[in-house]
Amino acid sequence: MMAEGTKAGLSVMWKGGVILEYRDLHIAFDPIIESTKFTHVFVSHAHFDHSRGLSFQGVSRFTTPETKDLIMASRKWNIEKVETLLIGDKVGFDDLEVQAFNSGHILGSCLFRLCTPEGTFVYTGDLNFSKTLITEPAEVAPCDILVIEATFGSPQFSFPSRDVIYKELVNWAIECILEGQVPAFRADAIGNSQELISIFNRFTEIPIVTEPSVTRINRVYESYGFRLNYVPSRSLQGAALLASRKCILIAPKNVDLSYNPTFRTALASGLSMLFGGSGERFPLSDHADFPHLLEYVASVKPKIVYTYHGGRLNETLARLIERRLGIEAKPLPAEPYRV
Secondary structure, three states: OOOOOOOOOEEEEEOOOEEEEEOOEEEEEOOOOOOOOOOEEEOOOOOHHHHHHHHOOOOEEEEOHHHHHHHHHHOOOOOOOOEEOOOOOEEEEOOEEEEEEEOOOOOOOEEEEEEEOOEEEEEOOOOOOOOOOOOOOOOOOOOOEEEEEOOOOOOOOOOOOHHHHHHHHHHHHHHHHHOOOEEEEEEOOOOHHHHHHHHHHHHOOOOEEEOHHHHHHHHHHHHOOOOOOOEEOOOHHHHHHHHHOOOEEEEEOOOOOOOOOOEEEEEEOHHHHOOOOOOEEEOOOOOOOHHHHHHHHHHHOOOEEEEEOOOOHHHHHHHHHHHHHOOEEEEOOOOOEEO
16 A cells, blocks of 8 residues: 555545546546645536536546536536546546546446556446436446446345336326326436436326426436427426426425425435335436446456445445455545555
8 A cells, every 4th residue: 555645656545536646647536625636637427426526726627518518507617618528538648548438327427447558447437337218328448447336335226127117107197197196206407307307208298397407407408419398397387287287397306395285296216215204216216226336347347346435335335246246346445555
């Protein structure tokens, strides 16, 4: 193990983000804490817990055009000077090359592979390894060192197939409307909300009404070619539909919908498997579940795996990768580790 600040060789650690040190480069992936040491910042996608690094000033910042547009639609950050990479694009610094691959999570989400003379390194960001109505599965990026998220890194997280979840969502919504209630879904404004709209557009003719923050994100998706049929909640048509109780409402997870007794709420998120409380719950996840995390690791065939972003599940996932796949794995350390 290397002392903090050592410049020689290739080292990786968790320090308010995934930090890779290579010679004089300090490359931060999805950092949440600024540092004057950073030479480059790469952001994997637009969700707030990963994208704060794009607001950092005085450092070169990289992300996809879609992520940049989503953030500009949802947050008041100065990101005009952020450099963009299309999926498949490469950028080089001396003898280190970074390439963006699709991570399957949301619009514009990517994983990053770094190639150096000393080996290859992949940072997944948030990962989904299954196909949905609005995303393709994460691309397999072979590497020596894999840093993979562990949000659902335990065998307790095995989601039903998309077909099963879609059917249950539609059946529940129809049941609500037949009983004179408005099915009101709480979901991430970016990703899950657009998948919900696509589900009901594809399989029903029920009108969809969206809260303002979801509407803003919808417009970004539409600018990239997605066809979404919805009505803004603050429009006259949206108000009339909600009053008729013959529509579906889609709102962010943090919006309180208890003000309207005609709303029957449901949480659409992989995290619904963890939370109790009132309302229905549907495990519509834009993350890989435990079986898909193992499948991705097996497909990449790394020499060593580091787990992160899963709290106590970092240790669980690492242990089970070693046990089931025979690949060395450990939680990402909090100080530079020579790899």
